[in-house]
Amino acid sequence: MTSHPHPDASSENDAFHPDLPDHDASLPLRARLHHIRGDALDDDTAQTGGMRRLAAISGSSVGSEHIWMGQTHVAPDTASSNHHHGASETAIHVVKGHPEFVFLDDSSGTPEEIRLRTAPGDYIFVPPYVPHREENPSPDEEAVVVIARSTQEAIVVNLPELYVLDEEPPTEN
Numbered sequence: 001m002t003s004h005p006h007p008d009a010s011s012e013n014d015a016f017h018p019d020l021p022d023h024d025a026s027l028p029l030r031a032r033l034h035h036i037r038g039d040a041l042d043d044d045t046a047q048t049g050g051m052r053r054l055a056a057i058s059g060s061s062v063g064s065e066h067i068w069m070g071q072t073h074v075a076p077d078t079a080s081s082n083h084h085h086g087a088s089e090t091a092i093h094v095v096k097g098h099p100e101f102v103f104l105d106d107s108s109g110t111p112e113e114i115r116l117r118t119a120p121g122d123y124i125f126v127p128p129y130v131p132h133r134e135e136n137p138s139p140d141e142e143a144v145v146v147i148a149r150s151t152q153e154a155i156v157v158n159l160p161e162l163y164v165l166d167e168e169p170p171t172e173n
Contacts, residue, residue: 029063046156059152086155097143
């Protein structure tokens, strides 16, 4: 296999493979790989008060059909509004700060607020339809997490309050 340097091997190209030519924009979105730079995330996505979501991978950005991925930022000393993510399963990876994830549990017979305290490197799984909120108790450090969802777009249903999910959510066929 022979490698031919690209005539313009600038920072615009993939830093690990500067010899590869720029992609052919006429190819369908699902016929090529996509490189989304960290400084090119899209904030035109579903939002919840107290936090800022940025999309990286979505149906509209790369043609994904079964996944959405991005970042969430929660400012110091801030709590998000209560919300759930519909039929999406959500996986969260803590990158920066010590965010807390809050939901209600009534396994003792009385609903009580459960608070999951996290640190960088931790993961959280949020099942479909489970009401929750994110909080950042730090007075001076922003919390940043990477989010992956099992749907191509970010489903966000904002809620007036937390409640216990007391029955199985609807199944989608």
